Amino acid sequence: MGQMKLEVNGTTYEVKIHGDKILINEKTIDLTKIKENEIVIDSKKFYLDFYERTGIGMEGKQQSLLLINGMAYTIVKIDTDQETIKELRAPMSGNIIDIYVQLGSYVQRGEPLLVLEAMKMHNEIKSPRDGKIIDILFNKQQPVKAGEIILIFD
Missing domain, CATH: 2.40.50.100 (RNA polymerase II/Efflux pump adaptor protein, barrel-sandwich hybrid domain)
Structure with missing residues (x-):
């Protein structure tokens, strides 16, 4: 099991990975339903573009950019042990x-x-x-x- 915290546009999410399942704040996402650039969550389709390490965010943390249906979200991984x-x-x-x-x-x-x-x-x-x-x-x-x-x- 993998576990991490992500900050997306200032909101923190707990992410846990169990094989083909991801839990985001305890809500399950099935990885087998993810295509190369789209994901289906609760019967809704989202189109994704990911840009790793786009710059340095607040507090000097490395940030990435995720576009979901054309809307931009900044992502920062929160350090854990x-x-x-x-x-x-x-x-x-x-x-x-x-x-x-x-x-x-x-x-x-x-x-x-x-x-x-x-x-x-x-x-x-x-x-x-x-x-x-x-x-x-x-x-x-x-x-x-x-x-x-x-x-x-x-």
Whole structure:
């Protein structure tokens, strides 16, 4: 299970990931119903565009931009105890283009781990914590679905 807090336009959300399910403030979203650039929640369709690391927000935190049906939302990840993070999950569906680490590699938070191609864009995925890589579940050129575990930390 992955867990984090996100701040979206000033509102904080608790996010928990259980396999193919995401709980946002205890409301379940089924990841198997997410397409490349759209998501269905309560029978409503939302079109998504995500721009990672668009700038520095308040308090010096890195922010990203999410467009939902053309409306912009700024997203800031709230730091929690990074040692509780044991898995790196795919943030979106796509193909793994490159993997920069090996089994047993020691990485630092923010260090690039791999490149994930999604929606014809190459997204560099960085480490959410300091630690040792104890398992890598995918190889280069392999497809991955949003929410699938890519690698495991000590």
